[in-house]
Amino acid sequence: MVTMKDVGREAGVSAMTVSNVLRGNDNVAPETAKRVREAADRLHYRLNTTSLSARSLRVSTSRRGRTFGTIGLAIFELDRPYPSQLASLISQAAEKRGYQTVVQETRINAENERSIIERVSNQFCDGLIFSSSRLSAAEIEQLSNHRPTVLLDDDRPQHDIDTILTPSEIGAQQAIEYLWASGKRHIGIVGGLGEGSDEHETADSYDTRHRRLMGCRKAFEELGVDWWEVPIIPTLWNDVEAREAVNRYADVVRSCDALFCMTDTTAFGVIRGLKDLGLSVPEDIAVMGFDGIEMSATMVPSLTTVAVDIPMVAQKAVDMLIERIDDESDRERQRIVADFHIERRESA
Amino acid sequence: MVTMKDVGREAGVSAMTVSNVLRGNDNVAPETAKRVREAADRLHYRLNTTSLSARSLRVSTSRRGRTFGTIGLAIFELDRPYPSQLASLISQAAEKRGYQTVVQETRINAENERSIIERVSNQFCDGLIFSSSRLSAAEIEQLSNHRPTVLLDDDRPQHDIDTILTPSEIGAQQAIEYLWASGKRHIGIVGGLGEGSDEHETADSYDTRHRRLMGCRKAFEELGVDWWEVPIIPTLWNDVEAREAVNRYADVVRSCDALFCMTDTTAFGVIRGLKDLGLSVPEDIAVMGFDGIEMSATMVPSLTTVAVDIPMVAQKAVDMLIERIDDESDRERQRIVADFHIERRESA
DNA sequence: ATGAAAGCGCTAACAG
């Protein structure tokens, strides 16, 4: 490995001067600086970022005017459209601001999340973005050595951390209202059960599913429908499980004229499941999703959905995080709810 | 931050002894070791991995018998099903072997890839997996300080690195043969143009698209069809562009009785585009994809496709990489082609 | 069995 010392020797200066030149400090004679830069190029010198953090416990450094930082993103799943789109958008938003993003998959497992913080984010990142974390704010603070952090879609009581929420409650409510307004009177809900089958899930009454269900409930109650009469089909939020659920609950499904699905992916599985039952969408039954992933426009039929402004979630997450990284002062914690709209398409 | 020194003070020993205990070295009295461990727990001590690499230039350490390594995965896009599924599977395969995976998006941009290696992978990872890299093997070797590396789907001449390929040529060939065998005589190809619109793409005649096209060509030539007569519709490999392309090349499309699409996502866009034109699949026209992503089974109609064994790609990539990490010896470079099969479904 | 010293690559603080 080529070190600054090596470059210094080549250029006939000390390592310190090399450091100054390469960092763009202006207290070096232009002539010397030139020699150093040439030597560095000749030797293919590469900064060893590792050693930076040893000295400063901060990873970010500015070099030649550009900031040079790293953001850690812990996301629950990488193999589904919504989280992977989000990860991609965050990556790109961060890049525009001069930050590199490293993504890690938690699979909604607290132990994984701890490992991620301890082994990676905590060591190499200037800040963290956590999506659907299973850890408490306090634990995140502690494990991360109080690094700047932004939480995505985590609505538990201890909000001592900047948070961005998807409009789960109001979005679900408007979805039901939309279906009702289009004349549907037998609306079912698909996706009542959790992603993980563990008891954590059900104990945590502040999670996304709960909020979406509460939105539905509110809509129904305002419409004068008894919430306990509303058919709810339990399934994990993915296409394969949703399809099976529709087949398993065929009778329930047949009694409905509309189905609101907790995510777009779930809706895809539902549409497929309905096809298996010989039911067509939207003629026999209307289907609505939640998220507004890109593919929802491409599907046949295209999916009517609660389209969350995903680019906004990504942009705000990055902006808030970088603001915290740059500005150490203890600004008050923010809490943002993402925009959304009902995207009316073919399926409902 | 709690350091070994702190733990040592708490336990009444030196930092050195703490290091020995925590690494599982057996030259410490059981009694002392116990005291140290308790002190570490009490203080919530966390190993600062950063400082390891300064000393050893290797990140992986075994602690209490468990390896404790990190794999860097550079992948071209995170917002499409194929790469994101791959990333997820690699993450999970690595985890089973005790490695954490950090994923970074390159967006098929050489500068990004350099930045990724220099700023992250190179510093904190025991090994790298590169998917669809734009860098030469030589450059990867140099930038990464000769770290263990596995290339995914990169079939350029300089294969001085372990590589896993998708069966692009043979897969495409069998797809055309399948369509032909089912009686189609006017087969078109969708996705003839590159992901990036830059000249790099066209100059690089060893890339995936080229190989898939060559597979088609071989099939057609063996079937006695003039390759230059085969309609090829140019589009980027995603649903939105593919849909537009179908509309733009409506005349060409209408002259076909089957369309082979370069990826499943492209096929989704094509099916949608055909719907826009009032054409139904498979009645009016058969559609076939390539990749075998999960959603292809859920789509309506479900997608007949060249199903690549994606879990195998992930597993082999991780296995090969870890083998190289563990075994420094210069074993010969390997080159594996993933399994596949023609998954026959509704669309063709 | 335990620890003191040296050093990994880099930079903040200060000296010349």
Add this chain to the structure above:
DNA sequence: CTGTTAGCGCTTTCAT
């Protein structure tokens, strides 16, 4: 303008 010193958290080496 340039260099020296010291130190970041840890491990390797070598005494004790």
